[in-house]
Structures are given as C-alpha cells and as structure tokens.
Amino acid sequence: MRFVDMVVAAAAQTGVEVVPARAQMATTLGFHIILACLGIALPTIVLLAEFIGLRRQDEVALVLARRWSQAMGVLVAVGAVTGTVLSFEMGLLWPGLMRQYGAVLGLPFGIEGLFFFLEAIFVGIYLYGWRRLPGWAHFWSGMPIAASGIFGAMSVIAVNSWMNQPGGFTASGGRIVSVNTWQVFFNHAAIYEMPHMILAAYMVSGFAVAGVYAAGILRGRRDRYHYTGFALGFVPAAVLTPFQIFVGDTAARAIASDQPVKFASMEYVARTSRDVPEWVGGVYVNGHTYAGLRIPYMDSLLAGFGPGTRVIGWDSVPAADRPPVVWLIHLCFDVMVGLGFLLLLAGLWAAWAWWRHRRLPPQRLFWLLGAVSGLAAIVAMECGWVVTEVGRQPWVVYRLQTTAAAATTNGGVIASLSFVIVLYAVLGAATVLILRMLARRWRRADAGEADVPYGPPPEPQDRSLGRAGL
Amino acid sequence: VTAAAVGGILLASVTLYAVLGGADFGGGLWDLLAGGDRRGRAPRRLIDESITPVWEANHVWLVFDLVIFWTAFPHAFAAVMTAAALPLWLALAGIVLRGAGFAFRKEARRLSLQRGLGAIFAFSSLLTPFFMGTVIGAIATGQIPADASHASLAAWTSATSLLTGFLFTGACGYLAAVYLAGEAARGGDRQLQAYFTRRAQAAGIVAGALSLAALAELHGSDPALYGRLTGRALPLVITAGLCGLAVLALLTAGWRNGVWGIGVRVIAALGVAAVIWGWGVAQYPVLLPGTAVTLSNAGAPHTTLVAIVWLSVAAVVLVGPSFALLFSLQERRLLHADDVGTVLATAPAGQAQPPAGASGRPPPPAAPPGVRAAVLGLVALGALVRALVRRRRGR
Numbered sequence: 001m002r003f004v005d006m007v008v009a010a011a012a013q014t015g016v017e018v019v020p021a022r023a024q025m026a027t028t029l030g031f032h033i034i035l036a037c038l039g040i041a042l043p044t045i046v047l048l049a050e051f052i053g054l055r056r057q058d059e060v061a062l063v064l065a066r067r068w069s070q071a072m073g074v075l076v077a078v079g080a081v082t083g084t085v086l087s088f089e090m091g092l093l094w095p096g097l098m099r100q101y102g103a104v105l106g107l108p109f110g111i112e113g114l115f116f117f118l119e120a121i122f123v124g125i126y127l128y129g130w131r132r133l134p135g136w137a138h139f140w141s142g143m144p145i146a147a148s149g150i151f152g153a154m155s156v157i158a159v160n161s162w163m164n165q166p167g168g169f170t171a172s173g174g175r176i177v178s179v180n181t182w183q184v185f186f187n188h189a190a191i192y193e194m195p196h197m198i199l200a201a202y203m204v205s206g207f208a209v210a211g212v213y214a215a216g217i218l219r220g221r222r223d224r225y226h227y228t229g230f231a232l233g234f235v236p237a238a239v240l241t242p243f244q245i246f247v248g249d250t251a252a253r254a255i256a257s258d259q260p261v262k263f264a265s266m267e268y269v270a271r272t273s274r275d276v277p278e279w280v281g282g283v284y285v286n287g288h289t290y291a292g293l294r295i296p297y298m299d300s301l302l303a304g305f306g307p308g309t310r311v312i313g314w315d316s317v318p319a320a321d322r323p324p325v326v327w328l329i330h331l332c333f334d335v336m337v338g339l340g341f342l343l344l345l346a347g348l349w350a351a352w353a354w355w356r357h358r359r360l361p362p363q364r365l366f367w368l369l370g371a372v373s374g375l376a377a378i379v380a381m382e383c384g385w386v387v388t389e390v391g392r393q394p395w396v397v398y399r400l401q402t403t404a405a406a407a408t409t410n411g412g413v414i415a416s417l418s419f420v421i422v423l424y425a426v427l428g429a430a431t432v433l434i435l436r437m438l439a440r441r442w443r444r445a446d447a448g449e450a451d452v453p454y455g456p457p458p459e460p461q462d463r464s465l466g467r468a469g470l
Numbered sequence: 471v472t473a474a475a476v477g478g479i480l481l482a483s484v485t486l487y488a489v490l491g492g493a494d495f496g497g498g499l500w501d502l503l504a505g506g507d508r509r510g511r512a513p514r515r516l517i518d519e520s521i522t523p524v525w526e527a528n529h530v531w532l533v534f535d536l537v538i539f540w541t542a543f544p545h546a547f548a549a550v551m552t553a554a555a556l557p558l559w560l561a562l563a564g565i566v567l568r569g570a571g572f573a574f575r576k577e578a579r580r581l582s583l584q585r586g587l588g589a590i591f592a593f594s595s596l597l598t599p600f601f602m603g604t605v606i607g608a609i610a611t612g613q614i615p616a617d618a619s620h621a622s623l624a625a626w627t628s629a630t631s632l633l634t635g636f637l638f639t640g641a642c643g644y645l646a647a648v649y650l651a652g653e654a655a656r657g658g659d660r661q662l663q664a665y666f667t668r669r670a671q672a673a674g675i676v677a678g679a680l681s682l683a684a685l686a687e688l689h690g691s692d693p694a695l696y697g698r699l700t701g702r703a704l705p706l707v708i709t710a711g712l713c714g715l716a717v718l719a720l721l722t723a724g725w726r727n728g729v730w731g732i733g734v735r736v737i738a739a740l741g742v743a744a745v746i747w748g749w750g751v752a753q754y755p756v757l758l759p760g761t762a763v764t765l766s767n768a769g770a771p772h773t774t775l776v777a778i779v780w781l782s783v784a785a786v787v788l789v790g791p792s793f794a795l796l797f798s799l800q801e802r803r804l805l806h807a808d809d810v811g812t813v814l815a816t817a818p819a820g821q822a823q824p825p826a827g828a829s830g831r832p833p834p835p836a837a838p839p840g841v842r843a844a845v846l847g848l849v850a851l852g853a854l855v856r857a858l859v860r861r862r863r864g865r
C-alpha cells in the first residue's frame with residue numbers, strides 16, 4: 001500500500017498526465033520506428049535487387065524486387081498512418097512543448113515534410129508502375145524514395161538531437177525571438193545521432209530481410225531464390241555494422257561530455273571520479289549493483305582513452321534532475337551494444353567463409369544467427385531509443401523544459417493510452433499476418449501446379465506470378 | 471505581411487488536403503454505399519484503383535498542414551490541440567483505420583476478410599472528415615480559448631460545428647464522385663460513369679444545402695461571422711455557389727473526355743476551395759476568433775515565418791512537379807493498383823490481370839505523348855546520373 005501511495009504522490013507532483021502521456025508516446029513511437037526504419041532503408045534494398053535483376057538479366061532478383069515492393073506497399077501504408085499519429089501527438093500530448101518551442105523544432109519537421117512528400121509520391125509511381133513503365137525508367141523512379149528516406153530521417157533526427165542539445169535560437173522573456181534554421185538542424189548532437197539512426201535503419205531493414213530468408217533456408221528451402229534474398233539483405237547490413245559500432249562508440253563519448261548524467265546512467269557512474277569501472281549487465285538498486293560484471297578502469301578507458309579519465313557521475317545534479325530508472329537505461333545500453341557485436345560476429349563469420357571457401361557458412365548455427373538477426377537489430381534499435389529518451393528525462397528539451405511541463409493538462413490520457421495499446425496490438429498482428437499471407441501465396445505460386453497434384457490448384461493470379469518467377 | 475503570407479500558405483495547403491486527400495475519404499463513403507458484394511463490385515474496383523497510387527501522397531498534405539500550423543502559430547496550435555482534443559483523437563483513429571483497412575484489403579483474398587477490412591476502411595473514411603469539420607467549425611465560431619487548458623465538449627458540438635462536420639463529409643463525397651465519374655469515363659465505362667455522375671449530382675445538392683443551412687444557422691448564432699461571410703468574403707461565397715451550379719449543369723449535359731473532363735473536376739475542386747478561402751478571408755487576420763490571437767502574434771518569431779516562406783517555395787519547386795508527374799501517370803493509366811497487389815476477388819473474372827511476360831514485365835502499351843515525355847524525362851535523368859558517375863570513375 002505504501003508503494004501505491006508513493007506512486008500516487010509522485011504522479012500528483014509531476015502532473016497527473018505526464019506518466020500516461022510518456023507511455024503513449026513510447027508505445028506509438030516504438031511501434032512506428034520499426035516501420036520508419038523499413039521506410040528509410042527497404043526501398044534501397046528493393047532497388048538493389050531490381051538493379052541486379054536488370055543489369056544481369058537475373059529473373060530471381062527481379063521477382064524478389066517485385067515481391068518486396070508488394071510487402072513495401074503494406075509497410076509504407078502502416079508507416080504513413082502511424083507517423084501521422086505521432087504528428088498529432090506532438091500537439092495532443094505535448095502542447096506545452098509545442099507552445100514554447102514549436103517555432104524552433106517545427107522547421108526541421110517542415111523540411112521532413114518535403115521529403116515525406118517526395119517519398120509518398122514516388123512510392124506511388126514505383127509500386128504501381130511495375131508493369132507499365134519501362135525497366136530502367138521504373139528503376140530511376142525509385143531513386144527519389146531512397147534519397148528522401150535518408151534526408152527525411154536526417155530531418156526527424158535533427159528534432160530529436162535538438163531536444164538533446166538545444167540551440168540555434170534566442171529567447172527573451174520566455175518567448176522565442178529569433179531562430180537560426182541551420183543551427184537548429186545541425187545542432188551539436190545531430191552529428192552523431194543522424195548517422196547512428198540512418199545506419200540503424202539500414203541494419204534493421206537488411207537483417208530483417210535476411211532473417212526471413214534465413215528462416216526459409218533453415219526449413220530446407222535451399223534454393224537460389226532464398227540465398228539471393230538472404231544475401232541482398234545480409235550483405236549491406238553486415239557491411240554497415242562495423243561503421244555503426246564506430247559511430248555508436250563516438251556517440252557515447254560525445255554524450256559523456258554533452259549529457260554527462262545520461263552517460264552516468266548508461267554506465268552506472270554514481271559519483272564523479274577517476275578510475276571508473278565498467279559494469280556489464282547488473283541491476284543498480286540503492287547504491288548497489290547486483291549480478292553485474294565489473295571491469296576495473298574500463299569505463300574511464302572507453303570515455304577518455306586513459307584509466308585515469310575523470311567521469312562525471314549523476315551526483316553532479318540534484319536528485320530531481322536525474323533520470324528515473326537508471327537500471328533500465330544501463331541494461332538497454334548493454335543489450336544494444338551486445339547485439340551490435342553479435343551482428344558484427346555474424347558478418348565476420350560470413351566474410352571469413354566467403355574469403356576461404358567462396359560460399360556462405362554451411363553451419364546451422366550461422367543460419368540460426370541469420371534468422372534472428374532481424375529481430376536482434378530491431379531490439380537493439382529500440383533499446384537505443386530507450387537509452388536516449390529515458391536518459392534525457394526529466395527533461396523534454398535538455399535543461400530547458402521538463403517533460404511534465406510539456407505534457408497536456410487534459411485528463412483522460414489513460415483512455416487514449418488504453419485505446420492505442422489495443423489498436424496497435426491489432427495493427428501489428430494484422431501487418432504480420434498479411435505479410436505471412438503474402439509469403440504463403442508466393443510459395444504456392446513457386447510450387448506451381450505440378451507440385452501439388454493432390455492439393456487444390458493455385459488461383460489464377462498465383463499461376464501468372466509463378467510463371468513469371470521461377 | 472510575412473504572417474499574412476504564412477497564413478495564406480497554411481490555408482493553401484489545407485485547401486490542397488481538402489480537395490486531394492478529402493476526395494480519398496469520399497471514396498470511402500461511396501465504397502460504404504456501394505451495396506452488396508455483387509452490386510458493389512464494379513464501383514469498389516474503380517474506387518480502389520483510383521485511390522491506391524495517390525492516397526499516401528495526398529495524405530502528406532495533412533502532415534504538412536500540422537507542421538506549418540505548429541511552427542508558424544504555436545500558441546494557437548497548442549490551444550486547438552488542447553480544447554478540441556477529443557474530435558482530433560477520433561479523426562486520428564479514422565486516419566489510422568482507413569489507411570490500414572485500405573492497404574490490408576488490397577492484399578486480402580478471402581471474400582469475408584475483404585468484407586471486414588473494406589467495412590473498416592469505409593466506416594473510418596467518414597470519421598476523419600466529419601471530426602475535422604467539427605474542429606474547423608469550433609475554430610470559426612470562436613469556441614477555442616487562447617489559453618485552453620482543458621478539452622471542451624461544448625466547443626465542437628454546437629449546431630454550427632456539427633453542420634460543418636456533415637458539410638465536410640458531404641463535400642468529400644461530392645469531390646470523390648466527380649473525380650470517379652471522370653476516372654470511369656476515361657476507362658470507357660459508360661455505366662460506371664453514369665453511376666458516379668448521379669452520385670456527384672446528389673452529393674453536390676446535399677453539400678450545397680448543408681452550406682446554406684450552415685450559413686442560415688450562423689445568421690442566428692454568430693451574426694459577426696455571418697456578417698463577414700456575406701460582406702468581405704461574399705465574392706468567394708458566390709464563387710463557391712457558382713462552381714457548384716456549374717458542375718451540376720455540366721454533369722447534366724453529359725461527360726466528355728479530355729479538357730472538358732479535367733475542367734469539370736477542376737471547377738468542383740475550386741468550389742470547395744472557395745468555401746475554405748471564404749472562411750479564411752472572413753476571419754482574417756484573427757486566428758482564433760473571440761480571442762486576441764492573430765496571425766502575427768501566435769508565438770513564432772519573424773525568422774521562423776521567413777523560413778516557412780522559403781520552405782513553401784522549396785515545396786512548390788520540388789513537390790509540384792513530382793505531383794504533376796504522379797497525376798499525369800495516373801491520368802494516362804500507367805499506374806495500376808492490381809499490378810503489385812492482386813485484383814480484388816470480387817472483380818469480374820474477365821478483367822483479371824493477363825499473365826506476365828518473360829521478365830515479369832510485358833512490353834508497355836503504346837503510351838500517349840505526354841507520358842512518353844515523362845518517361846523519357848525519367849530515363850534522361852537516369853542517363854545523366856550514370857554519365858556523371860562514369861565520369862567520376864574515369865578520373
């Protein structure tokens with residue numbers, strides 16, 4: 001009972017609606033970000049398949065490109081509507097933020113709007129122009145999608161990084177009096193947040209595609225179609241993984257100086273000191289870290305390349321200005337880093353096998369790793385968002401506005417939160433089901449009539465696709 | 471001056487959302503009213519084909535509207551989003567369910583599944599225009615306080631607001647029917663063309679009646695707004711009426727393809743645009759009627775407003791031609807909904823997709839000159855990029 005009282009008291013203190021508002025934002029953003037990743041990077045992978053198909057007259061690559069386009073049609077639609085939810089929520093959940101800083105953070109969003117336009121327009125041309133547009137013209141109609149995906153991502157990340165490192169505006173008497181778009185867009189955190197997220201999007205998309213075909217190969221579908229599908233996703237993602245680890249490492253060091261309290265939460269640095277150890281895993285409760293692996297001096301080494309490096313702890317700010325759940329931030333950070341290295345390992349394994357034997361590793365373990373790589377990349381990316389968002393708390397705009405001050409004063413966020421959770425659960429399940437249905441349909445088409453002598457004949461649609469394919 | 475320009479930009483993009491995105495919602499209305507599986511087969515197919523390649527691009531106007539609104543007028547934005555939270559949540563639910571239902575239905579093969587998803591798509595298509603309309607009604611009649619801290623039910627449930635909601639739904643249906651009649655005519659389907667012409671006429675009359683009813687209601691409930699609508703904004707109100715009457719007359723005269731067909735659709739869109747601009751002119755320069763919030767004091771500094779003007783210039787330069795390409799390709803029937811997706815199971819068997827050629831891509835049919843130019847443009851762009859890449863490699 002005492003715990004409940006404490007929660008109620010805390011909620012009353014911080015503004016009643018901020019907790020459900022944060023939960024709702026986390027739910028909708030966490031859902032949308034997966035689709036956003038696919039929206040940013042999947043077109044590039046589809047275009048890669050189409051390019052190889054057209055260049056080498058490769059039927060298999062062309063069929064893959066066509067089928068991925070169809071899946072992309074579903075994913076882009078769900079991504080477009082869940083992205084709109086976030087636009088509304090900026091005002092419906094965070095009117096305080098928009099009232100105060102809308103004129104500043106709105107500008108990168110406006111630039112994003114331009115790229116969203118280009119993306120949506122050329123998605124319409126690319127997805128539905130497969131049959132009637134000539135080959136290379138169709139290919140080039142997809143290039144603006146890939147480009148606007150990257151630039152759009154940069155614009156949205158500009159907003160998030162601005163919230164971490166606000167700047168580029170002057171305020172007077174609580175009102176914004178001038179804004180420098182350039183400085184808002186390329187704020188101090190943008191330099192590492194932008195590449196980190198764009199690389200994450202490419203890794204999520206590439207490994208997700210690879211995972212689908214690795215799962216098929218594990219089930220014995222060892223044909224050129226599956227190996228091509230796997231390679232088209234796996235190779236770009238695996239090539240980008242070491243770059244991502246480098247960017248992430250740089251970002252962590254930058255955060256150590258830009259947002260020391262966030263860094264302290266990521267690494268369990270309670271007190272500002274030298275010779276700081278690194279904790280791998282572990283749960284921090286009341287000054288003790290349980291079940292963690294302690295590596296002496298390691299954190300100081302990572303943060304400043306020397307065991308004596310001074311690392312700022314969260315004791316540098318009053319308790320009210322520290323993030324709420326330190327162990328969540330730390331564990332998410334560890335999971336993200338761990339999964340990143342696991343994916344690096346998978347890539348290195350494949351590279352070694354290719355270098356020595358000119359083939360992908362035949363071991364079952366490799367394909368198991370490939371099959372879970374998509375999921376691993378998604379989990380790592382979500383964990384990264386938890387680190388950056390929860391780690392910024394209690395601020396929505398770092399050191400300028402608290403999340404509680406930004407939240408809506410309307411009651412009933414619990415109601416919209418419950419509705420959103422149910423709706424998104426159904427939406428997510430339906431998206432997966434539809435994609436699986438498409439996959440089943442394609443498999444039936446590939447099997448062709450001859451392979452199902454005792455089963456029902458495939459529908460006419462499937463037959464035509466099958467003949468076109470394999 | 472900059473604030474007025476940005477106000478104009480916001481109103482222009484709201485107008486574009488209404489005449490482009492609104493018609494996609496109107497398509498949902500006609501999908502809902504198309505009847506049983508058998509009777510509704512042909513119109514549903516046409517609606518599906520017409521909306522598929524363009525609805526996402528049209529939808530982006532809404533996102534663009536929101537962004538300009540909160541960037542240029544953050545105080546007014548926060549007030550609207552707080553006071554009118556409930557209808558906005560409902561409109562948002564409509565957006566999510568409409569988009570997802572539509573995209574999923576396309577891939578569904580079983581009839582029962584198509585029915586269910588189609589119902590979600592069609593019903594939710596009504597939610598968004600209706601609740602958006604009530605929000606606009608609430609703003610226009612001065613129900614949004616400048617420092618709103620709580621959602622208000624009374625703000626958007628006044629007679630004017632509800633009438634505006636119905637008017638928006640009707641106008642969406644009207645636009646959709648006019649556009650769909652044009653699509654049917656270009657496909658050479660006289661029966662469907664007559665089908666949607668009748669519906670366009672009916673929806674036009676309903677929308678006109680609702681506009682007059684809203685005007686009459688304002689005469690009693692908000693004489694100030696009524697006075698401005700019949701004063702300063704009178705030319706636009708008259709334009710809206712004339713456009714509506716012109717479309718009705720032209721539709722009665724019968725449909726012809728080419729410039730005529732495009733002309734009718736443009737006039738219909740102009741009619742709806744005139745209503746929106748009539749509202750804008752009537753309340754200029756006040757942003758939230760009944761408060762002191764105007765275009766120039768709604769919270770954004772001058773530098774932000776200038777940046778938005780530049781942003782919209784960039785939009786015209788980048789997005790304008792892209793939209794032109796998209797619409798011209800669709801107008802020439804080069805974008806096919808049933809290409810990547812599948813033909814709705816309810817589609818007539820004879821109209822099923824022909825088997826694909828060897829590469830999964832049969833030779834394109836002889837394209838009209840405009841398309842050839844567009845395609846040539848794309849190829850030329852591609853060749854240019856490739857040449858540049860080669861030159862760099864050569865170095």
